[in-house]
Amino acid sequence: KLSWIARLKQGLAKTSSNLTTLFIGARIDEDLYDDLEAALLSADAGVEATVYVLDQLKRKVKEEKLTEAEQVKRALKELLIELLLPLQKPFELGRHQPLVMMIAGVNGAGKTTTIGKLAKHLQNHQQSVVLAAGDTFRAAAREQLMVWGERNNITVIAQESGDPAAVAFDAVASAKARGTNVVMVDTAGRLPTQLHLMEELKKIKRVIGKGMDGAPQEVLLVIDGNTGQNALAQVKAFDDALQLTGLIITKLDGTAKGGILAAVAKTRPIPVYFIGVGEQIEDLQAFNAQEFVDALLQ
C-alpha cells in the first residue's frame, strides 16, 4: 500500500502534471501566464485566487528579475505556500472539558467515514469520545453508527425517532456527567439550498449551547475534494449559517484537483484541520501547506 503522501500525490497528479509541464522549456511571456491561468482555473482554484496568484507572480518576476522558467516555478510554489499557510492550524485537544464538535456536510462528502477516523484518532490519543447520532433521517445510518461504536468501544447516543437537537443535547449531558473528553455530533447530510434543513442545523447548534456555555467549540464542515467550484458555495453557505471553525477536505487521493484550497484561502480562509486521502484511519492527516504544495507542484 502506498504511503499517504504518495496517495495525495497520486490524487493530485493531473493538476500537478498540468502545472509542471507548462514550465518546461517555457519563455517568460504572456503565453506562459495564459497557460498558468488555464491550469489554475481547471484545477478549481476559482477566478479570485487565480487572478491573485497571477498578479503576485508577475510582480515577483519583475521585482526579483527572474529570467528562467524554473525560477518562476519556484516563485509560484512560494506564492502558493504563502496563500495556503493561513489554512494550516493544528487541531488542539484538551482545551475544553468536554470539547464539543459539530460536523456538517452534504450527503456523500465523507462525513461518517471522517467521524469514524477522527474518533479513533482521538481515542488513540487517550481521549474518551461520545458520538451523537444526529442523522435521525436514516434509520440505517443510525444502526450502522451504533454497530461501529460497539465494535470500537465508543459510546453512541441515539434516539429511535427524533429530534437531532435533542440527541445532541443528550450527548453533551452524558459527556458532562461521565467526564468524557470529546463529543462529536454527527448531522444528516444536506444541501445549502434546503433552507429548512439549514435552519435545523442552526437549531442543533443553539441547543448544544444551552447544554453547555460556549459549546460547540468546533463546528466543522466536511467537503468532498472532488466537488469542484461548488465546494466554495458549500463553504460559504454553511459558514453563513453556522460560523464554521474548521474544514475537513476528503478524497484528495482520488482524482481531486486541489485548487479548491486556493479558492477557500482567498475567499473564506477557514482552517483546514484535516485532509482525507483514503478510507483507513491513517488516511486522515493534518493539513500542511508546504506538504500540500510539494504534492501539487513537483
Ligand code: GDP
Ligand atoms: P457521508 O454521506 O458524508 O457520511 O459520506 P460517507 O462517509 O458515507 O462517505 C461516502 C463515500 O466516500 C464512502 O464510500 C467512503 O468510503 C468514501 N470516502 C470518504 N472519505 C474518503 C477519502 O478520504 N478517500 C476516499 N478515496 N474515499 C473516501
